[in-house]
Structure formats: C-alpha cells, structure tokens
Amino acid sequence: MAEERLGGFEELVLLAVAGLAGDGYGVTIRDHLEEGTGNRVSVGAVYATLDRLQRKGLVKSRMGGTTAERGGKRKRLFRITGRGQAAMAEARTLRDYLWNAIQAPARS
Amino acid sequence: MAEERLGGFEELVLLAVAGLAGDGYGVTIRDHLEEGTGNRVSVGAVYATLDRLQRKGLVKSRMGGTTAERGGKRKRLFRITGRGQAAMAEARTLRDYLWNAIQAPARS
DNA sequence: TTGATTATATCTACATAATAGAATAAATTC
C-alpha cells in the first residue's frame, strides 16, 4: 500500500468520478462537487485535476459518442481505475483512524 | 458554513491535533500521522501546516512549561478551536456525501 | 452550406499548499 499521495481536491474529484459510475465528465463532475460543497467549483479546476489523476493512473477517460442531443463538443467520460479505488479506500481508512482517535481517546 | 478551504494535509493535521486533545506538539503530531498513514511524515511539513492552520484560526498554540524531563527546547502545544472543529466536521460531511453517492447511486 | 447557438474541453497564468532537510534555539546534565 502507501502509494500515491493524494491531494485534497484530487480526492474529492476521484470520489465524484466514482459516484458517477463511469458516465461522469467535466460538467457533471463539477456539478456533483458543487452539490456536495455548496460552493462554486470552476470547471477548469476540475479538468486540471482530472488530468493529474489520469497521469497517476487513478482514472481513465474515453471520448463519448456523438449523442443526438442538442449540440456541443463530444464528452470526455471518466471512470475510476482499480488503483483509483485503492487510493480512495486508503484515504478513507486513514481518516477513519484519525477520527476514531478523537472519539475514543486511548487511556494511558 | 462554507468557510475556509481546507487542504488535504491540513485536514489530517487538524484531526491529529484534535485527537491529541490539547497536548499535541510537533513531534507527537508527526508520530500520530505516521502511525495512521504508515508513511514517513517530515516534521517540517507538520509545522508549516500548523502555522497555516493557526493563521486561519483553526488551531491555537501555547508554550508548554519547562518539564523536568530530559532536556530540550520547550514544546509548543496545539489545541483545536471551535472554528477548527466546524471545519473538520464540514470536511467530513462533504466526504460522507460523496461516498454515499457511490454506495447508493440515485436511480433515474 | 453557412452562420448562430450550444455544450464541452483545453489553455494560461497565478496563488496556495506540501515537502524535506538544514539550521537554530533552549533546556538538562556532567
């Protein structure tokens, strides 16, 4: 274990990609994060982070087909990789450990 | 809500400070994090982060008395503030939201 | 078949956070 160090925003984006189950792309990922945070998230920030995650092998992307919707450039769809899932789980385990130390302090 | 943006490592350090219940200082905080992560954490990284957290008002520090132990400089002891606890809780809520979206995908 | 419209992705430039390791400081002990 103990692989890639994961930045804070990277972790959020990774979770969002996972939550969108392979069908997420820039805009929906951004929206999902905004829903969760209640804050504005710029799409540029999301893409920069997705690129970094992809370089690290934590997500993969493929171009979506040309849908018969309303126009616009083709989507770049993201899905999480096995290593991405591992990183996600590891980050969670660490945080659980730290939270647990707060709620149940070891007695001398 | 929606206060300070909290960096990833900042969040971990904040949790460690909380876990050490007001008696944590550079070295013990580092140790606590290393235990959790299994990775090496440099003490310089910890202090830099503590300073940032203090500037943001999420932790406070006081100098420890001169203990009758074995020597060495006095400790700078850290405790979490109310705002720190709020930030901590907020970060957790956000992550729970994102995790929940993974485990229980909304059906159309 | 061109121009307007829409949806999306990429680029650019800058700000903030993370990091390791060296240097410094303050206490104790002999």
Added chain:
DNA sequence: GAATTTATTCTATTATGTAGATATAATCAA
C-alpha cells in the same frame, strides 16, 4: 560551560488548486 537532548524555525523547491479566457466540435435554422 561544554556536551547532549529535544524541539522549533527557516529555506528552497515542487506539487496542487483555482478562475477565467479561449478554442473546438457538435446541432439547428435559414
């Protein structure tokens, strides 16, 4: 007061995070 111990602060560099402007590719209307 020199050596030892424990802890903090400094320095310099790299990695992440961020917003907004710009570019691209699709559809639709005439």
